[in-house]
Amino acid sequence: MGVGAARRAAVAALLAVAVLAGVASAAVYEVGGKIGWTVMGNPDYAGWAGNKTFHKNDVVVFTYNKQYHNVMAVSKADYKNCVANKPIATWSTGNDSVVLNTTGHHYFICGFTGHCAAGQKVDIRVASSAASSPAPAPAPSGGGSNPSGGATAAPSPHPNAAPKALLAVSSVAATVAASLLSLAAAVLA
Ligand SMILES: *[C@@H]1O[C@H](CO)[C@@H](O)[C@H](O)[C@H]1NC(C)=O
Numbered sequence: 001m002g003v004g005a006a007r008r009a010a011v012a013a014l015l016a017v018a019v020l021a022g023v024a025s026a027a028v029y030e031v032g033g034k035i036g037w038t039v040m041g042n043p044d045y046a047g048w049a050g051n052k053t054f055h056k057n058d059v060v061v062f063t064y065n066k067q068y069h070n071v072m073a074v075s076k077a078d079y080k081n082c083v084a085n086k087p088i089a090t091w092s093t094g095n096d097s098v099v100l101n102t103t104g105h106h107y108f109i110c111g112f113t114g115h116c117a118a119g120q121k122v123d124i125r126v127a128s129s130a131a132s133s134p135a136p137a138p139a140p141s142g143g144g145s146n147p148s149g150g151a152t153a154a155p156s157p158h159p160n161a162a163p164k165a166l167l168a169v170s171s172v173a174a175t176v177a178a179s180l181l182s183l184a185a186a187v188l189a
Pocket residue numbers: 047048051
């Protein structure tokens with residue numbers, strides 16, 4: 001095959017590697033492990049989170065029966081006191097993937113009465129990474145006040161989550177791809 005075709009093949013292969021590298025860099029964790037997100041069986045979410053090192057753009061998945069639970073991102077104070085009436089964000093599909101898109105603490109509680117107090121709450125700390133530019137602490141006033149609007153039957157109460165996740169992953173992939181492409185250009189020139 002000609003030089004042009006060889007270059008195109010090399011570039012395509014590098015692109016494929018870059019995309020895979022970008023996807024692989026974000027870990028996915030099921031909150032609570034096989035117990036999931038619940039009040040039953042004395043779940044130990046502090047123990048669950050404590051054994052892991054979370055990185056920016058990792059994904060945590062909350063799985064639960066949506067009739068009995070939901071997921072709210074809350075401030076530190078609301079996490080501590082189990083205050084569920086001013087969440088930063090609410091998820092309620094029963095299978096919610098949340099991208100940990102900032103470093104620092106991410107506080108989640110169940111908004112159903114009594115559940116947080118019974119232990120259905122988790123503090124997930126994302127380690128600051130030397131590789132990415134330092135991000136400010138998560139803004140506590142993010143999504144506005146929407147205590148129950150998103151918690152009903154809407155199929156996607158938090159429409160930004162998935163696109164943001166894809167954007168985050170693809171931006172990593174794009175960065176990797178760009179560096180590999182310049183490398184390829186240098187080698188093939
Ligand atoms: C976390 O680690 C401790 C000590 O290594 C262990 O006893 C515990 O079972 C672990 N917890 C989970 C949820 O894996």
